[in-house]
Amino acid sequence: MAAIETRSEQVCFGGSLGLYAHDSAQTRTRMNFAVYLPPQAKNGPVPALYYLAGLTCSEETFVIKAGAQRLAAEYGLALVACDTSPRGLDLPGDSGSWDFGVGAGFYLDATESPWAGHYRMGSYVNEELPALIEANFPIRGDKRGIFGHSMGGHGALVTALRNPQRWQSVSVFAPIANPCAVPWGEKAFGNYLGADRVRWEDWDASLLIKAKAFPGKILVDQGEADQFLEKQLKPEALEAAAKVSGQALELRRHAGYDHSYWFIQSFVADHLAHHAQALK
Amino acid sequence: MAAIETRSEQVCFGGSLGLYAHDSAQTRTRMNFAVYLPPQAKNGPVPALYYLAGLTCSEETFVIKAGAQRLAAEYGLALVACDTSPRGLDLPGDSGSWDFGVGAGFYLDATESPWAGHYRMGSYVNEELPALIEANFPIRGDKRGIFGHSMGGHGALVTALRNPQRWQSVSVFAPIANPCAVPWGEKAFGNYLGADRVRWEDWDASLLIKAKAFPGKILVDQGEADQFLEKQLKPEALEAAAKVSGQALELRRHAGYDHSYWFIQSFVADHLAHHAQALK
Numbered sequence: 001m002a003a004i005e006t007r008s009e010q011v012c013f014g015g016s017l018g019l020y021a022h023d024s025a026q027t028r029t030r031m032n033f034a035v036y037l038p039p040q041a042k043n044g045p046v047p048a049l050y051y052l053a054g055l056t057c058s059e060e061t062f063v064i065k066a067g068a069q070r071l072a073a074e075y076g077l078a079l080v081a082c083d084t085s086p087r088g089l090d091l092p093g094d095s096g097s098w099d100f101g102v103g104a105g106f107y108l109d110a111t112e113s114p115w116a117g118h119y120r121m122g123s124y125v126n127e128e129l130p131a132l133i134e135a136n137f138p139i140r141g142d143k144r145g146i147f148g149h150s151m152g153g154h155g156a157l158v159t160a161l162r163n164p165q166r167w168q169s170v171s172v173f174a175p176i177a178n179p180c181a182v183p184w185g186e187k188a189f190g191n192y193l194g195a196d197r198v199r200w201e202d203w204d205a206s207l208l209i210k211a212k213a214f215p216g217k218i219l220v221d222q223g224e225a226d227q228f229l230e231k232q233l234k235p236e237a238l239e240a241a242a243k244v245s246g247q248a249l250e251l252r253r254h255a256g257y258d259h260s261y262w263f264i265q266s267f268v269a270d271h272l273a274h275h276a277q278a279l280k
Numbered sequence: 281m282a283a284i285e286t287r288s289e290q291v292c293f294g295g296s297l298g299l300y301a302h303d304s305a306q307t308r309t310r311m312n313f314a315v316y317l318p319p320q321a322k323n324g325p326v327p328a329l330y331y332l333a334g335l336t337c338s339e340e341t342f343v344i345k346a347g348a349q350r351l352a353a354e355y356g357l358a359l360v361a362c363d364t365s366p367r368g369l370d371l372p373g374d375s376g377s378w379d380f381g382v383g384a385g386f387y388l389d390a391t392e393s394p395w396a397g398h399y400r401m402g403s404y405v406n407e408e409l410p411a412l413i414e415a416n417f418p419i420r421g422d423k424r425g426i427f428g429h430s431m432g433g434h435g436a437l438v439t440a441l442r443n444p445q446r447w448q449s450v451s452v453f454a455p456i457a458n459p460c461a462v463p464w465g466e467k468a469f470g471n472y473l474g475a476d477r478v479r480w481e482d483w484d485a486s487l488l489i490k491a492k493a494f495p496g497k498i499l500v501d502q503g504e505a506d507q508f509l510e511k512q513l514k515p516e517a518l519e520a521a522a523k524v525s526g527q528a529l530e531l532r533r534h535a536g537y538d539h540s541y542w543f544i545q546s547f548v549a550d551h552l553a554h555h556a557q558a559l560k
Contacts (some may be wrong), residue, residue: 010538010540010542010543011503011505011536011537011538011542011543011546012542012543012545012546013545013546014546017542064344064345064541065344065345067347067350067545069542069545070347070545070546223291225291256291257291258290258291260290262290262291262292262297262349263290263291263292265292265293265347265349265350266291266292266293266294266350
């Protein structure tokens with residue numbers, strides 16, 4: 001197990017908000033992550049809720065902008081937030097656009113050169129990060145929730161749907177719900193996974209959910225004034241797929257809300273409540 | 281009245297979070313500010329709570345990091361946040377250090393060259409900004425609260441103490457409570473107000489409070505692990521001064537908390553409650 005570097009630890013709502021770094025075996029880069037430990041963690045291991053952020057974000061975005069620590073302290077849940085891709089590699093083409101490469105790892109395991117050796121955010125989030133967290137923090141390994149926003153909503157859904165034995169609850173904000181059918185997903189999957197679209201299906205929440213339901217209810221919040229709703233997100237595909245497999249899914253559409261963290265902070269309390277109930 | 285430019289308006293907790301700009305007559309620069317209108321403002325004017333940020337911050341810091349919109353929506357309070365100084369002037373010496381000049385206006389009216397014509401954040405906060413806000417938003421002119429952090433805690437205290445007829449409530453996080461006696465204050469006051477220390481006294485909360493109490497109780501939160509506590513903040517001076525004039529003051533010291541917005545977000549609910557009660 002790689003050593004963890006503590007970049008900062010500060011008291012917040014009676015618990016501890018820490019920023020850390022470690023050498024990842026999956027990405028073969030230095031990876032940053034954030035952990036919020038609620039005050040209850042002083043008395044023993046607590047369940048953890050993992051958050052996956054969207055395009056261009058980092059491990060700090062959620063803890064700064066979502067207002068979730070207050071609720072995590074109330075429920076006795078840890079929060080874990082990771083970065084959105086490896087950084088510092090300087091691979092050809094990794095920094096030319098904001099929707100691919102750096103800041104846009106799409107939480108999958110790339111198979112194509114030059115990405116395959118580093119862009120393994122799928123295994124990083126599902127395996128390496130929880131193992132690191134559970135070995136080094138007072139956090140339980142048998143109670144894990146996962147949620148995310150936009151690209152991270154896609155990531156949370158596919159991580160939970162592909163590994164339901166490892167994740168007990170899932171919820172999402174404005175997810176890229178059907179990446180095989182939208183420009184963001186086509187660009188990322190084409191580059192990371194190659195031209196054969198059959199191989200993309202293993203990383204598409206709507207296709208996964210159609211084949212097999214996740215054991216628990218999935219909560220989805222979506223703003224109706226979201227600038228990416230029609231072209232990139234397609235929650236209706238997720239809703240239709242859930243009907244096929246009988247997936248319990250609550251899709252809430254909110255008039256006036258856009259794609260921002262103002263939207264996320266407005267509804268984050270319902271997500272923490274959703275996970276707290278499942279992880280108790 | 282100068283025109284207001286709307287930079288963005290987004291839905292948040294059922295209300296509207298907006299970033300705006302205008303040409304200020306006091307600073308003779310373009311000034312940015314943020315306004316959160318709670319959902320109650322759709323039904324008529326609401327009281328407003330003005331926030332003054334600390335060194336290096338901007339009008340965005342508080343609305344992004346403090347988690348206050350949730351509470352403002354609950355209480356029906358507007359939030360108004362301004363910048364920490366004029367910007368873009370390129371005056372000699374205005375950008376060489378983070379604790380003076382740009383991002384460090386200290387919420388006073390400078391009398392010394394080259395600052396006197398622009399660094400008038402005292403009158404800007406007390407008069408120009410409320411007049412602009414009350415003429416252009418559904419915000420009442422007879423119910424104003426003010427609070428702030430660090431340099432902005434100093435600003436909130438002196439604004440309320442100098443103008444108690446204009447402000448009905450005040451509270452602060454980790455204020456520079458006795459600027460005449462600490463390095464940050466000596467540097468700023470010496471440059472903005474000149475060498476004669478007698479003229480500094482009109483802008484020092486501890487000296488003002490000793491001379492005359494504010495009509496309402498003042499709430500002060502201070503982290504005991506604050507790296508600036510002993511050298512720059514000196515809440516004990518404020519507490520001692522309050523005893524002289526009989527000022528009602530509640531100074532709460534919190535073990536483990538530092539100077540950051542993790543500290544502010546942990547206690548912001550008590551501040552909103554404090555102001556909501558006074559502004560009802």
